[in-house]
Amino acid sequence: MQYILLLVIILLGFISCRESPTSVKIEEQVPQLGLITKNAMVVSAREEASKIGSQIMEQGGNAFDAMVATEMALAVCFPYAGNLGGGGFMVYRTQFGEIGALDYREKAPLKATKTMYLDENGNYLPEKSKVGGLAVGIPGTVAGIFKAHEKFGTLPIETILEPVIQLAKNGFKLTKAQAIRFNYYAPIFKKVNGAESIYTKTVSEGEIFKNEALASTLQAISDKGQMAFYKGAIAEKLAAFLKEKGSIITVKDLARYEAEWREPVTFNYKDLKVISMSPPSSGGICLAQILKSIEPFDLKQFGHNSAKYIQVLTEAERRAYADRSYFLGDPDFVDIPVDSLISDEYLKNRMDDFSFDQATMSTAISHGNIPGYESMETTHYSIVDQFGNAIAVTTTLNAAFGSKLYASELGFFLNNEMDDFSAKPGEPNMFGLIGGTANEIAPAKRMLSSMTPTLVEKDGDFWMSVGTPGGSTIITSVLQTILNVYEFDMTMQDAVDAPRFHHQWLPDVVQFEREGIDEKVLQQLKNKGYAIDRTNAIVLGKVDAILMLPDSTMEGGADRRGDDTAIGF
Numbered sequence: 001m002q003y004i005l006l007l008v009i010i011l012l013g014f015i016s017c018r019e020s021p022t023s024v025k026i027e028e029q030v031p032q033l034g035l036i037t038k039n040a041m042v043v044s045a046r047e048e049a050s051k052i053g054s055q056i057m058e059q060g061g062n063a064f065d066a067m068v069a070t071e072m073a074l075a076v077c078f079p080y081a082g083n084l085g086g087g088g089f090m091v092y093r094t095q096f097g098e099i100g101a102l103d104y105r106e107k108a109p110l111k112a113t114k115t116m117y118l119d120e121n122g123n124y125l126p127e128k129s130k131v132g133g134l135a136v137g138i139p140g141t142v143a144g145i146f147k148a149h150e151k152f153g154t155l156p157i158e159t160i161l162e163p164v165i166q167l168a169k170n171g172f173k174l175t176k177a178q179a180i181r182f183n184y185y186a187p188i189f190k191k192v193n194g195a196e197s198i199y200t201k202t203v204s205e206g207e208i209f210k211n212e213a214l215a216s217t218l219q220a221i222s223d224k225g226q227m228a229f230y231k232g233a234i235a236e237k238l239a240a241f242l243k244e245k246g247s248i249i250t251v252k253d254l255a256r257y258e259a260e261w262r263e264p265v266t267f268n269y270k271d272l273k274v275i276s277m278s279p280p281s282s283g284g285i286c287l288a289q290i291l292k293s294i295e296p297f298d299l300k301q302f303g304h305n306s307a308k309y310i311q312v313l314t315e316a317e318r319r320a321y322a323d324r325s326y327f328l329g330d331p332d333f334v335d336i337p338v339d340s341l342i343s344d345e346y347l348k349n350r351m352d353d354f355s356f357d358q359a360t361m362s363t364a365i366s367h368g369n370i371p372g373y374e375s376m377e378t379t380h381y382s383i384v385d386q387f388g389n390a391i392a393v394t395t396t397l398n399a400a401f402g403s404k405l406y407a408s409e410l411g412f413f414l415n416n417e418m419d420d421f422s423a424k425p426g427e428p429n430m431f432g433l434i435g436g437t438a439n440e441i442a443p444a445k446r447m448l449s450s451m452t453p454t455l456v457e458k459d460g461d462f463w464m465s466v467g468t469p470g471g472s473t474i475i476t477s478v479l480q481t482i483l484n485v486y487e488f489d490m491t492m493q494d495a496v497d498a499p500r501f502h503h504q505w506l507p508d509v510v511q512f513e514r515e516g517i518d519e520k521v522l523q524q525l526k527n528k529g530y531a532i533d534r535t536n537a538i539v540l541g542k543v544d545a546i547l548m549l550p551d552s553t554m555e556g557g558a559d560r561r562g563d564d565t566a567i568g569f
């Protein structure tokens with residue numbers, strides 16, 4: 001019985017991560033412009049978070065100060081994905097054109113083993129990596145904001161966190177979508193945590209939701225810095241809470257955690273330079289492989305979301321995700337042939353067996369040959385400041401509210417990021433992704449991600465900041481958003497709102513959003529042997545992006561699929 005209940009919880013977590021409670025009607029319409037501002041902008045999943053980030057910049061702070069504020073504000077008012085108990089990635093481009101990436105992804109605990117989600121017969125126990133203590137990876141977010149602030153911040157951390165602490169103390173107004181979601185999960189939280197908390201009450205739209213415990217945690221972090229979280233009283237409380245819930249994370253794991261600066265993946269697509277997240281995210285490499293594979297095709301002539309356009313993208317995606325599954329993992333543990341995987345030479349042959357007449361079967365596709373190589377909920381925000389710094393940040397607890405474990409004394413949820421590891425070769429994770437040894441579990445290793453915070457330059461200048469939640473579908477939503485603007489001349493707002501599709505090698509289906517795709521196109525694809533799935537995802541991603549316009553104003557694209565909001569000045 002308990003097993004069945006857990007399976008239901010897992011399924012709901014998975015579905016909720018991909019579906020929004022409200023479905024979206026995409027209409028044929030005149031171009032819609034998002035918010036236009038002259039100086040600075042934040043586009044995030046919540047109005048309150050965008051407002052706090054924007055105000056920090058109005059006070060003279062830069063995009064990195066705003067990142068700290070926005071990230072923490074999302075932890076308060078978008079606890080579905082915003083977090084202190086999860087992790088994420090940031091890609092940046094400074095006003096001087098310097099680029100870089102920050103990895104604050106969770107890590108496996110020191111006591112983790114390769115077979116920790118298998119029973120004594122070697123069978124995979126999928127619920128264990130998704131719900132409760134064993135699913136939790138060592139949180140990286142607090143280390144991430146301090147690492148960013150230490151290198152680039154200009155305002156004191158107390159100044160940045162003050163409005164966030166007030167938000168947690170005084171509360172924020174629940175939107176309709178949020179009230180539905182909180183009420184939906186309340187009994188699940190009660191079951192998983194075995195206790196009442198502020199998240200087990202019934203709430204209604206418009207109600208003010210406060211989190212005093214989180215305000216105190218944030219106050220301690222503001223007063224004492226990141227060590228308050230990783231070594232002090234919070235660490236001890238957190239480790240004790242996790243132990244009680246069956247986690248193997250200890251105070252030693254927390255004390256050892258560090259965020260890392262990484263080299264972003266960079267490549268050209270026509271006259272664009274794309275700067276995206278490197279491993280342990282697969283985002284940048286897959287995006288590079290797909291964009292470079294489709295570059296020779298005349299997408300504009302095929303037409304947006306035409307059968308030919310969908311075919312070319314699908315076939316490039318199929319091949320890139322096959323490589324993802326074989327080659328990619330934590331670069332601190334596995335040797336990843338990044339340069340080879342995104343080289344023109346390697347990619348030029350990957351599409352050789354593609355034909356417009358017939359779908360390639362995923363069973364006929366495996367990872368490519370690299371000479372010498374041996375071997376569900378997230379949120380994204382984009383920020384541009386008045387100095388010309390641009391960032392793209394994607395942060396997550398993995399599933400909606402992560403493992404569903406809520407540390408009520410500390411005021412935050414814990415991730416279930418361990419499910420992003422490949423628990424057993426050939427066994428799909430929550431997103432249907434299959435991995436191999438490159439992404440097997442090991443102590444202190446980071447699990448492979450699909451998060452794709454991305455910046456794009458045009459003619460050497462900043463052009464776009466873009467990213468989205470959506471698990472394995474993140475990469476293909478970022479891809480389509482860039483193409484929508486670049487190839488199909490859409491506004492930023494229309495580009496994020498346009499209907500999307502997705503293919504990830506296995507399972508061998510093209511997923512479509514339920515609304516907005518031409519039935520005739522679907523029929524043409526079916527006739528060519530493509531399996532079509534319109535049931536799994538009402539929406540694919542919630543993209544938030546900023547586009548620099550030719551007159552040097554910027555346009556925000558806040559995805560209409562969520563409560564996402566652009567705010568700036």
Ligand code: DON
Pocket residue numbers: 017018376377378396397398399417420448449450451468469470471472474
């Ligand atoms: O890192 C990853 O790829 C996943 N943990 C992201 C999860 C996600 O986007 C869930 N949202 N819908």
